[in-house]
Amino acid sequence: MNITPEFLSKYPLLEMLSEKELLQIAPHVRTQLINKGAILYLQGETSDKLFFVIEGWFKAEKIAVDGRQTTLRFIGPGELINELAVFSKVENAVSVIAMVEGQVFYLLQSYVEQLLKTNPKFSRAVIESMAVRIQNLLEQIGDLSFHTVDVRLARFLLLQTEDNVWDRQMWVTQTEIAARLGTVLDVVNRNLQKFVRDGLIEIQRDKITVVDRKGLEKIAHG
Numbered sequence: 001m002n003i004t005p006e007f008l009s010k011y012p013l014l015e016m017l018s019e020k021e022l023l024q025i026a027p028h029v030r031t032q033l034i035n036k037g038a039i040l041y042l043q044g045e046t047s048d049k050l051f052f053v054i055e056g057w058f059k060a061e062k063i064a065v066d067g068r069q070t071t072l073r074f075i076g077p078g079e080l081i082n083e084l085a086v087f088s089k090v091e092n093a094v095s096v097i098a099m100v101e102g103q104v105f106y107l108l109q110s111y112v113e114q115l116l117k118t119n120p121k122f123s124r125a126v127i128e129s130m131a132v133r134i135q136n137l138l139e140q141i142g143d144l145s146f147h148t149v150d151v152r153l154a155r156f157l158l159l160q161t162e163d164n165v166w167d168r169q170m171w172v173t174q175t176e177i178a179a180r181l182g183t184v185l186d187v188v189n190r191n192l193q194k195f196v197r198d199g200l201i202e203i204q205r206d207k208i209t210v211v212d213r214k215g216l217e218k219i220a221h222g
Helices: 019-028 083-088 109-118 120-146 149-160 174-181 185-197 213-220
Strands: 030-034 039-041 049-055 058-063 069-075 095-098 102-108 165-167 201-203 207-210
Touching (some): 019 102, 049 083, 058 174, 069 174, 083 120, 120 149, 149 174, 149 213, 185 201
Antiparallel strands (some): 049 102, 058 095
């Protein structure tokens, strides 16, 4: 793959950098093909790579002491992986698993540290990115703590839809949705079927259509 400034400029943390700066970064970029089911890194381990997703989908999964699994986020093309561990030098708080075959590129932690010291624009982009991640995590904690599953599910569906249609990736099963919402399969299935009976959504094999957006938004607002 030809790593050009134009290519790099499409990714977070790099999009504000000049062509000259991106040309300096390009020789440090390494690409990697990822097989479906591959583990990019494990919870509790350390990783010295800042990943950028070129194609494919990944999930960040946390496993509790009792074995319960919660999917904190799905990560797709154009997004970052492992920024918290790379910037803070702590053990990974989650495991990241490839849901489909994909491709990433990465920068080593040692080079990222060099960029932080020498490039103010990169440093500012990192701060802004971390602030957004923290805000998203706080919102997710709030959802899990204060809202019932039907509210969380309604919000999740509304976020996924474009023009009231969610063209689901084949790997987004009800089991994966349950893990993302911090619940179990049966509860998600019951709530989805209730949304169907109430005329809020229609479910087909590879897509979900929001029929009554106002009704679903009413549930989402709690």
